[in-house]
Amino acid sequence: MRTKKxxxxxxxxxILSVESLNEKLFKLKIYSPVFSLMAMxxxxxxxxxxxxxxxxxRRAFSFHRVEKDKGTFELLFKVVGLGTELLSRKNPGExxxxxxxxxxxxxxxxxxxxxxxxxxxxxxxxxxxxxxxLLEKKFNPERITLFFGVKKEKELILLxxxxxxxxxxHLATEDGTIGFKGRITELFYQELKERRVKLKNTMxxxxxxxxxxxxxxxxxxxxxxxxxxxxxxxxxCGIGACFGCVVKTINGYKRVCKDGPVFDAREVILD
Amino acid sequence: xxxxxxxGIGKIKFSxxxxxxxxxxxxxxxxxxxxxxxxxxxxxxxSITFNPREGHPPPRTCETPSGMLNAIGLTNVGxxxxxxxxxxxxRRLRTRIxxxxxxxxxxxxxEVVRKLEGKKGIDxxxxxxxxxxxKEGGIAFGSKxxxxxxxxxxxxxxxxxPVIAKLSPNVSDIAEIALVVEEAGADAVSLINTLVGMAxxxxxxxxxxxxxxxxxxxxxxxxxALAMVWKTAQxxxxxxxxxxxxxxxxxxxxxxxxxxxxxxIGTGNFVDPECSVKIVEGLKKYCEEKRIKRIGNxxxxxxxx
Numbered sequence: 264m265r266t267k268k269x270x271x272x273x274x275x276x277x278i279l280s281v282e283s284l285n286e287k288l289f290k291l292k293i294y295s296p297v298f299s300l301m302a303m304x305x306x307x308x309x310x311x312x313x314x315x316x317x318x319x320x321r322r323a324f325s326f327h328r329v330e331k332d333k334g335t336f337e338l339l340f341k342v343v344g345l346g347t348e349l350l351s352r353k354n355p356g357e358x359x360x361x362x363x364x365x366x367x368x369x370x371x372x373x374x375x376x377x378x379x380x381x382x383x384x385x386x387x388x389x390x391x392x393x394x395x396x397l398l399e400k401k402f403n404p405e406r407i408t409l410f411f412g413v414k415k416e417k418e419l420i421l422l423x424x425x426x427x428x429x430x431x432x433h434l435a436t437e438d439g440t441i442g443f444k445g446r447i448t449e450l451f452y453q454e455l456k457e458r459r460v461k462l463k464n465t466m467x468x469x470x471x472x473x474x475x476x477x478x479x480x481x482x483x484x485x486x487x488x489x490x491x492x493x494x495x496x497x498x499x500c501g502i503g504a505c506f507g508c509v510v511k512t513i514n515g516y517k518r519v520c521k522d523g524p525v526f527d528a529r530e531v532i533l534d
Numbered sequence: 535x536x537x538x539x540x541x542g543i544g545k546i547k548f549s550x551x552x553x554x555x556x557x558x559x560x561x562x563x564x565x566x567x568x569x570x571x572x573x574x575x576x577x578x579x580x581s582i583t584f585n586p587r588e589g590h591p592p593p594r595t596c597e598t599p600s601g602m603l604n605a606i607g608l609t610n611v612g613x614x615x616x617x618x619x620x621x622x623x624x625r626r627l628r629t630r631i632x633x634x635x636x637x638x639x640x641x642x643x644x645e646v647v648r649k650l651e652g653k654k655g656i657d658x659x660x661x662x663x664x665x666x667x668x669k670e671g672g673i674a675f676g677s678k679x680x681x682x683x684x685x686x687x688x689x690x691x692x693x694x695x696p697v698i699a700k701l702s703p704n705v706s707d708i709a710e711i712a713l714v715v716e717e718a719g720a721d722a723v724s725l726i727n728t729l730v731g732m733a734x735x736x737x738x739x740x741x742x743x744x745x746x747x748x749x750x751x752x753x754x755x756x757x758x759a760l761a762m763v764w765k766t767a768q769x770x771x772x773x774x775x776x777x778x779x780x781x782x783x784x785x786x787x788x789x790x791x792x793x794x795x796x797x798x799i800g801t802g803n804f805v806d807p808e809c810s811v812k813i814v815e816g817l818k819k820y821c822e823e824k825r826i827k828r829i830g831n832x833x834x835x836x837x838x839x
Contacts, residue, residue, distance in 0.1 A: 272567075273568060499804040504564040505595070506580075509592050
């Protein structure tokens with residue numbers, strides 16, 4: 264994972280649209296030229312969903328899609344509580360208080376490397392930005408493999424866009440309606456063991472719920488994969504000041520917001 | 535008319551009464567790209583202990599209605615690394631630097647204070663005798679008058695910096711503790727530290743914090759903090775620094791009226807990193823509009839009858 268000396272800014276973004284992808288999933292499009300220029304794949308923004316004291320704290324979302332020429336970016340989120348509920352009810356034209364770009368970001372593969380990405384559910388959010396970024400930089404799509412797993416078919420979003428990228432895609436649904444029946448980590452491990460996924464000259468990336476990342480972390484330790492995983496956590500400050508969002512690693516506790524959110528999967532100790 | 539926002543603790547002058555609270559502002563540098571740190575009255579560092587501390591396992595924080603719980607466990611780099619790695623940045627600022635000190639024993643407080651003695655860039659010490667999350671230290675000193683007295687007295691005997699005692703609200707009479715630390719030589723008191731609280735994930739039958747209990751902060755605690763500041767202001771002569779849920783200029787003014795001559799912004803920094811500097815501006819504007827010459831003229835001006 265990479266870090267660079269970035270200047271964290273506060274900006275007032277303008278909400279352009281709130282699109283419902285299914286009953287729980289939403290896409291928020293925000294106009295903020297400064298952050299669309301600065302955001303890197305893996306970075307996140309910290310925003311205040313309202314001006315009240317309840318909910319009090321800001322919420323963290325990774326950048327999902329960035330269009331520099333239009334000065335916009337998108338966030339993908341699932342309604343899980345009051346904060347995301349309020350966010351889903353925002354209207355175009357409303358202003359939103361943003362703090363970004365926060366955290367480190369994915370490191371990029373060399374042109375001659377292959378990459379394998381694993382996304383579990385909402386974990387597709389930062390990985391889509393990363394994919395688009397790599398393709399824009401003329402990274403050969405034939406060198407990219409994506410494992411994308413969800414619980415149910417209706418959570419399989421962005422399929423048209425992903426298919427158009429001409430990358431290799433493996434799908435998994437837990438109910439078996441599409442693709443492999445089971446968890447994405449089972450499919451990933453199967454492909455790895457049967458050597459259809461090669462370890463040599465390959466960079467691995469993953470994002471998804473913690474149990475999935477724990478599996479990925481275990482696999483990475485066992486087979487010594489260099490896999491970058493993007494973690495999430497409740498983050499009171501988002502900038503490394505409060506030490507409230509730490510994750511256990513082999514080198515002690517690290518702040519997800521500042522030392523991450525992207526970590527080497529062999530380094531973290533997840534329960 | 536340009537109102538005079540300056541205030542003082544002992545011989546130390548502050549450009550304005552707005553400080554940022556320990557534990558919410560890291561070692562200062564974290565906020566440096568977002569706000570102009572020199573606009574603050576002062577910066578209070580994370581609690582510094584003698585040895586580095588890893589802190590508690592996650593989860594360490596949890597949001598609650600209009601507030602949050604934390605049990606960080608005094609994570610810090612230890613006094614030696616603080617001096618070497620963190621103080622040089624703070625030293626370059628034109629704002630006042632207050633180092634918050636914590637310990638497990640009176641000896642540890644003294645050892646930390648001795649290491650800090652005479653170091654350039656430090657203006658005052660704030661002694662944390664009120665951390666609710668660490669069993670052996672912090673609150674063990676702040677919850678009983680005798681131990682609070684002993685700790686502050688020992689610190690005073692080993693430092694030439696002015697000393698602020700940070701008090702816990704988790705006591706039967708905070709004003710009594712304030713009185714004894716004043717007697718022990720404290721130059722000011724700051725109150726309140728967080729209130730012991732707890733949140734439960736009932737579906738999984740688990741506490742939301744690994745430490746089970748944590749410290750409650752944010753707007754939810756403001757009425758408690760105001761009452762304690764007011765009560766304490768009736769008893770002590772030394773300056774009171776008020777904190778607890780201050781999010782905006784109006785909140786800050788309420789604390790001044792209750793008897794605090796300075797205030798600290800804690801959880802407010804998380805909600806809006808510009809909160810503290812906005813309050814400095816807001817206080818200035820308020821004084822201009824109301825033709826108040828000195829901010830000090832507002833302190834303790836609550837009309838109770």
